[in-house]
């Protein structure tokens with residue numbers, strides 16, 4: 001794969017016929033991975049165990065709007081003719097609830113601290129979206145590449161094989177093109193697929209994927225297939241109607257801390273925290289203690305928290321953010337401002353989930369625009 | 377390395393400072409952990425009470441002895457209440473130290489002005505002790521303490537002792553003084569005049585209620601103290617102490633990582649704005 005100067009050569013994409021998608025799943029299983037992929041369950045597309053390619057949501061699409069998500073039928077055989085469900089990769093790596101360690105009291109009164117690291121089996125995820133890869137890169141930065149690496153996240157992360165599928169059917173809520181994070185996956189995947197009617201253009205993104213694909217003995221994609229895939233991605237980008245600039249909105253936001261819009265959005269916002277749960281980049285979590293009944297052992301756990309929760313800003317008798325106005329303001333000024341200082345980019349990857357899953361349909365792009373005005 | 381995992385520590389000494397304030401001197405029981413432990417004044421540890429949870433506590437003892445770590449604990453909830461009841465020999469969990477401490481290297485050779493408000497403000501006690509033990513390396517030490525009510529003042533003997541040291545001044549103000557209150561009655565900023573601050577020679581280190589710090593900064597910059605010579609110790613909800621859990625965020629900063637001690641210019645944009 002390397003030319004004499006050691007630079008990786010651009011590898012020609014392959015063509016994976018739809019009928020042979022099962023071979024890819026089988027090869028992953030042979031390589032030791034458990035496969036999960038999008039499945040239709042209770043009226044939503046969510047990740048589930050994927051044994052057969054036929055379990056993928058063929059002929060299904062999603063219809064998303066502020067405060068609304070439903071699935072519908074679509075013409076044709078495509079399995080990825082939808083945008084995204086409520087989950088990103090986040091719950092797979094950063095568990096919504098987990099034990100960190102437990103403390104046991106010895107008979108002599110001493111304490112022993114025992115880590116409760118997860119058993120992470122090799123996991124292959126099929127159907128990862130570009131926005132989710134961008135969010136994953138941010139969580140890698142947060143949980144792995146800061147001053148302290150999180151061993152719980154690290155375990156799960158190191159066992160992950162990612163098969164991305166570039167979006168051909170963005171939802172009305174998607175705006176990844178404007179944030180620069182989609183609809184086409186550009187890095188961070190093992191394999192990226194472009195779905196055409198009769199199969200997939202497959203791009204290899206890692207050494208291990210190279211070995212795996214080689215075993216499938218696929219033909220190179222034709223120039224027509226490659227250009228059809230490219231055209232499809234361009235169309236998917238152009239179809240998006242919402243926009244949010246990816247540049248730093250910190251100045252604009254912080255110059256507007258007293259903008260009346262914060263109070264106005266707080267009138268609508270339920271402070272439920274749905275947005276932070278579905279957001280693939282939100283990382284806040286609370287730590288808690290669960291002592292056993294006899295008191296000899298105590299589990300130290302963590303679970304997702306939200307800046308919309310009252311306890312988030314609470315310290316002895318004082319809640320720094322007592323109302324929805326200050327909580328929504330915290331969320332937005334952090335997501336679109338503070339993240340630039342913390343991570344060198346915006347905390348929004350344009351997935352649109354917070355718009356869809358907000359019970360009252362608050363739209364981050366609209367709020368940012370209203371608050372920053374022409375400065376966006 | 378699991379950054380969330382505490383080490384066992386033993387209570388070697390317990391001092392009841394006041395009804396609601398206790399100092400615990402803790403020693404890591406594991407020799408290896410003890411020998412690699414180093415801290416700077418102003419940094420904090422996460423102290424764990426079995427079955428109850430962890431709390432961030434500032435280290436008040438001097439770094440010349442890093443094997444016995446002093447923690448002054450104010451009872452504000454379940455965990456601190458339980459910790460305050462511990463006795464010598466009892467075991468807790470401890471991990472740290474975390475955050476950034478006071479700019480003591482930069483302050484060498486300068487006057488140090490400590491401004492604190494409220495009850496037993498541990499972070500600045502570390503500064504005072506540090507300067508006192510190395511008295512000749514610093515210029516004038518001024519300790520200004522504000523309290524709401526004269527009864528709130530703890531460590532009265534300490535103030536008397538500090539006052540007796542060379543080149544050291546103690547000024548105390550209570551919003552409400554009682555009978556026989558020897559100090560000033562009124563706002564803490566009202567005693568700043570008596571401190572006869574030489575702005576270009578002074579490093580300010582502050583902790584306490586943010587309203588007080590806000591008034592303090594305004595007053596001091598008005599006297600010509602450079603903003604980047606004013607340092608504040610901030611308090612926010614801290615649960616992980618390693619920059620992961622998100623609770624301690626103050627604008628773009630994680631108080632547990634970029635703080636708890638900040639140079640004022642870092643805080644300036646949001647300081648005093650409600651909701652951050």
Ligand code: SF4
Pocket residue numbers: 275278279280281335347348349350351352353354355364
């Ligand atoms: S803020 Fe909303 S649109 Fe942006 S990444 Fe989070 S959930 Fe997606």
Ligand code: SF4
Pocket residue numbers: 083084129130131132167169170171174175176177181182183184236349350351352
């Ligand atoms: S935000 Fe972009 S990458 Fe994510 S689902 Fe929508 S179109 Fe696909």
Ligand code: FES
Pocket residue numbers: 613614615616617618619620621622623624625630631632633
């Ligand atoms: S205490 Fe968790 S991020 Fe600072």
